[in-house]
Amino acid sequence: MTLRLVVLVSGSGTNLQALLDACADPAYGAEVVAVGADRDGILALERAERAGLPTYVLRVKDYATRADWDAAFTQATARHEPDLVVSAGFMKLAGETFLARFGGRYVNTHPALLPSFPGMHGARDALAYGVKVTGCTLFVVDAGVDTGAIMAQRAVEVADDDTVEALHERIKTAERAMLVETVGRAARDGFTVEGRRVRFGQP
Structure with a gap:
């Protein structure tokens, strides 16, 4: 079975493009079925449209409350029936409704070796601290900030x-x-989340 991906974007879409390129190989095991964004006029949406993918844009400022936006964004994402939702430079925190629907199936990247240097400025903070090694992390999103x-x-x-x-x-x-x-x-292998541990392979 091919894993259905919905990719969320806010900017240039280089991570989206890397996933699209990988998904072109049937052996990869996944396909991007839609791309969602919190702003329009971004390069990532152009990449999605060039690839012939459906897109949706919901701006926070168009909703009365952040919770209303979160509920609408959850519905828009769910319409595409993703197996996994990938934040690829998506600059909005998931709310309660989104996590209730996609918890355990929503992943995000961070430009530092978590739990060190969480937040918006991972590279800057690591450099300022004087570390000799930093890096990047892919994690399963939870209700905290970079804590999954x-x-x-x-x-x-x-x-x-x-x-x-x-x-x-x-x-x-x-x-x-x-x-x-x-x-x-x-x-290809599946994964399960057991407390703080992510294990690949079928349980």
Whole structure:
């Protein structure tokens, strides 16, 4: 069975493109069935449309409350019947309704080795702290900020003359490879979440 992916985006869509390229191989085991966004006019939506994929855009400011937006976004995502929802640079936190529907099936990347340096500025914070190794994490989203069970991590060395921008670019390269490899593994082997542990393979 092919794993159905809905990919959520807010920006240029480089992670989305990496997944689309991987899904072109039937042996990968997954297919992107739709792309959702919280803003229009972004490159990621152009990538989706070029690939012939359905897209949907729900802007927070168009709803009376954040909870209303979360409920609507949940419904819009559920219409595409995803097996796995992938945040690929999606810049909105999932709300209670979304997590109630997709908990355990919603994954996100972070540009640091969690639990170190959570939040919006993983690369900047790691560089400021003076670590010699940082990296990226793929995790199963829960109600906290970057606190979910970890699916995969990749290490990236910090150079003495690194800038935030240079470091972040190397992290993003590692992140794309990690995302593609791990989503493919999840598609082919399945995974279960047991407390803090993510185990691949059928239970």
